[in-house]
Amino acid sequence: MADAELTVAVTGPMATVLIRNPARRNAMTPAMWRQLPVLLDGLEADPAVRVLVLAGAGGTFCAGADLGDLDELLEAGDSSIAVVAEERLAAFAKPTIAAIEGACVGGGCQLAVACDLRLAAADARFGVPPARLGLVYPAPTTRRLARLVGPSAAKHLLFTSELVDAERALRIGLVDEVLPADALADRVAAVTAAVAERSRLTVMAAKEIIDDRADDARIAWWHGQVRASGEAREGVAAANERRPPRFGWTPPAGR
The missing domain is CATH 1.10.287 (Helix Hairpins)
Structure with a gap:
């Protein structure tokens, strides 16, 4: 998929990693999962970068993951390339902000939860679908979700695989702020600037x-x-x- 990629732009103290896969609503491909830790290593070492923003192109954050070879996925378990990328994002030494529009599902939710802060547009939708697929959600991912939203909300998301809207995501602590879609970019820029000044x-x-x-x-x-x-x-x-x-x-x- 030539159009499936992660791109990086650095503006002042802010680095933006953009998820782009228009044919699959920005689903993460195996190549993208492998690319993310490499990009993060470089941005962590860059002294000019003080805050990282993770966003999706075209009004969608990330609609999930390209599962690729199912046998390979099942064999990998908690050592999958998605978990490796998630853990690297969570361990990124500098503050991270997920700027979420549209779908934030599966692998997208996994990445958003690994960020420090999550700012969402009012049209954002969130879901954790492994129960629809018969998969065991990785233990590090499950624990991180439960720490963020609490055991009951995490169980609801995992047991039902239901999509929840931005307002419910705000109530359960899955996101920190909900903004009108046309105000999200300005608010992300303002929060980024505030953090960078501290x-x-x-x-x-x-x-x-x-x-x-x-x-x-x-x-x-x-x-x-x-x-x-x-x-x-x-x-x-x-x-x-x-x-x-x-x-x-x-x-x-x-x-």
């Missing part, structure tokens, strides 16, 4: 701690970075002087 040290440390990826030694390292970097002194000085802070911390190589 202390990168604070944001990246908070993400690790909230996601339970920081042990005691790592948390001590983060506090050491605060002391060594001068970020807190700059933040307090800026607040006292009523000016924007000039945060300058950048992650050390390899950390």
Whole structure:
């Protein structure tokens, strides 16, 4: 599928990864699943990128996954290329935002849930369909969904395979905000700009701690970075002087 691809655009501190597969409502192909971790590695290493936005082309986020070879899928289990890509997205060191329009189903929902924040257009629809296919949803994916929306809502989504609209997704915590379709891009840009202006040290440390990826030694390292970097002194000085802070911390190589 020559038209099925992930593309990257970097504008200032924001990188946008665009899911594009118009013939299949932006379904993720095996090649796209394999491509995503490679793209994320490059964007994580780029010091200019401070926030990642994941979106779909043409008014649709992602309508699922191209299941490809069923025998290969069944053999892979929780080691499938989709789970590998999802885990890499969830572990991306910088903040991630899913900008969701239209269908966000199956593999699309899997990717959206792996992001830190989800902003949705009012026309968005969400669904988790493995019960229609006789598949066991991957354990990491299932647990991540349950942590986000709670056990009962996760069971409803998984047991019924029903599509839910954006307002219900908002009520159960599957998305953070619902906007009119023509306001989504501006709101994503505003949230991205706000995050990019904050202390990168604070944001990246908070993400690790909230996601339970920081042990005691790592948390001590983060506090050491605060002391060594001068970020807190700059933040307090800026607040006292009523000016924007000039945060300058950048992650050390390899950390």
